[in-house]
Amino acid sequence: MQAITDITVAMARQDRSIADTFEREHGRLRGFIRRYVPNLADAEDILQEVFFEFVEAARLLKPIEQAGAWLFRVARNRISDRFRRRRFEPGDPPGLAALDADALSLIELLPDPDASPEAAFARFFLLDELDAALDELPEEQRSVFVAHELEGRSFKALSAESGIGINTLLSRKRYAVLFLRRRLQSIHEEIQ
Template identity: 35%
Template sequence: MIWLGGRDRSAQASRAAADTIILPHLDSAHNLARWLVHDASLAEDVVQDAVARALTYIASYDGGDARAWLMKIVRNVAYDALAVRKRRQAVHVDTCDADGVSIVEDLADPADDPEVRMSRQQDRDALVAALAGLPTELRECLVLRELEEVSYKQIAAITGVPVGTVMSRLWRARRDLMAITKGSAR
């Protein structure tokens, strides 16, 4: 039997906590980061920084909803990264990442023929453009609820606003998204 000193036990406990608290939610964290920063490589940096912060402060995790806890960290890091980028240059909302590759190209496309594929691509482009046209606070609520299937209560915890505000933002986001998509259909 190997005796583990206090420091080694602490490291093992942190690793075990990270495996159960952080790792199961990395895909959701990356998805939220991509929608918030509109840049695949910056989203990867955001998630990496968020995980580093989460690991640093994992001892302060109170045992609540791990997904909401990590998503809140990702959200904060994403906004910090956007603020830094905005100070360096004007933020350009686009459907392409830094390499000029369409963000939508990474999505799986189950279409069999070119016509269906083109139609779906146009729908995705319209959706991405419509989402990009929403104010950030509306877009983040919509992405968290509809794409990540986070509860209203969890969204409130992540964004730091009351549940009623979350509901209002979701209603406004859906209304605005419908108005944008109806306007582009003409």
């Protein structure tokens, strides 16, 4: 009977620890995710995924020494996953695949966060630099890049919504990609 009581107390303590971590970190983590994922629904999905992984890890008794750092690392990984996933729609221009190959090379600049603590730091640093570089883009390039790359919206939908031709949108994104690649490449080389 004592063993059951001990297990119940330990589970209650673990539940309280998880709830405390959620209360302490969810606002900052939501803000961090929203910096990179402007679509509110997508940002909330990522936030839920991150906390689900946290609860799962805690339940499996995986040691998480610095919960805040762990949560932000998982969030950065989920945000990076969004860059890798591309949604193409029928009717998208044929040049889109080549353009997306350019965009995906930005992700290739990001080190694997699981490789080492230094790689995780470099990845975090590069994501911050990506955020700063996005702010340096002209508005029309930034908005197309964010809408297509981060929100996963198609050029066809963007064109219909804005009244701007698909080729113009493709051109704006291409200029954004080239700028971001140059900007991040120099930083990538500095930290290697």
